[in-house]
Amino acid sequence: MTEHFMPLDPQKIPRHVAIIMDGNGRWAQRRGLHRVRGHVAGAESVRVVTRLARKLGVSYLTLFAFSEENWQRPGMEIRVLMALLRRYLHRELSEMRDNRIALKAIGDLSQLPEAVQRDLEATIALTAEGARMDLTLALSYGGRSEIVQAVQSLAREVAAGLLAPEDIDAARFSRSLYTAGMPDPDLIIRTSGEYRLSNFLLWQSAYTELYVTETLWPDFREAELGKALETYQQRQRRFGLTQEQIEALEASNSRP
Numbered sequence: 001m002t003e004h005f006m007p008l009d010p011q012k013i014p015r016h017v018a019i020i021m022d023g024n025g026r027w028a029q030r031r032g033l034h035r036v037r038g039h040v041a042g043a044e045s046v047r048v049v050t051r052l053a054r055k056l057g058v059s060y061l062t063l064f065a066f067s068e069e070n071w072q073r074p075g076m077e078i079r080v081l082m083a084l085l086r087r088y089l090h091r092e093l094s095e096m097r098d099n100r101i102a103l104k105a106i107g108d109l110s111q112l113p114e115a116v117q118r119d120l121e122a123t124i125a126l127t128a129e130g131a132r133m134d135l136t137l138a139l140s141y142g143g144r145s146e147i148v149q150a151v152q153s154l155a156r157e158v159a160a161g162l163l164a165p166e167d168i169d170a171a172r173f174s175r176s177l178y179t180a181g182m183p184d185p186d187l188i189i190r191t192s193g194e195y196r197l198s199n200f201l202l203w204q205s206a207y208t209e210l211y212v213t214e215t216l217w218p219d220f221r222e223a224e225l226g227k228a229l230e231t232y233q234q235r236q237r238r239f240g241l242t243q244e245q246i247e248a249l250e251a252s253n254s255r256p
């Protein structure tokens with residue numbers, strides 16, 4: 001463990017960190033390896049980052065593991081990713097239980113192979129109790145589809161006479177998303193230097209701080225997470241207010 005580099009303020013650890021884990025393919029290709037070797041190496045980053053996030057007191061860690069659009073990749077790569085996911089669930093179960101990490105999943109899970117759905121359900125059930133951190137995997141996830149299914153479910157309630165259109169506000173809408181009950185992400189990290197969201201948490205990221213690093217996901221380990229959190233702690237989140245208003249609020253909050 002190399003943590004000495006991190007002068008992190010324990011009062012300002014983001015409650016919810018979400019990560020777009022990108023660059024596995026490039027990591028492998030740069031080494032003359034097949035893309036799927038990058039996914040194998042990336043799984044190790046998931047272990048390391050989850051462990052440190054939990055230790056630092058992050059309450060929600062959400063990892064973009066497979067997008068709706070990723071179904072268009074070669075069949076072989078998809079099969080390897082699904083096999084790696086199952087292997088990860090089996091290997092990490094005891095560590096998740098020991099560290100009181102609750103596994104969750106968001107996305108159109110019905111699209112996943114049945115064996116993956118079974119393993120996911122089992123792991124979710126076996127880790128549900130007494131959680132210190134929620135680890136949410138976004139699988140077959142797309143932000144636009146998530147919003148569309150929320151609109152459909154609200155429309156069904158309106159059509160059934162259970163809900164008045166004027167009672168639909170942002171809070172009610174949020175409760176119809178896959179992320180119902182979770183706070184919005186404070187920080188979204190994207191690895192491999194791409195400056196885009198790629199359909200990740202579109203609604204939830206309205207006021208999220210964004211951090212992009214050139215580091216490829218398999219190389220994103222403790223030091224990299226530390227750097228991302230350090231950068232986050234130096235940001236001033238304004239939520240549409242002026243800097244002076246924010247400073248006044250901070251002063252009144254820190255008054256004994």
Ligand code: IPE
Binds near residue numbers: 081
């Ligand atoms: C991220 O790495 C993992 C998934 C999207 C499943 P990539 O496989 O996208 O890696 P690059 O972007 O091709 O390097």
Ligand code: IPE
Binds near residue numbers: 022023070198
């Ligand atoms: C985003 O990465 C999805 C995941 C990290 C699972 P992609 O590699 O699929 O995104 P694009 O295609 O570069 O936008």
Ligand code: MG
Binds near residue numbers: 024
């Ligand atoms: Mg990619």
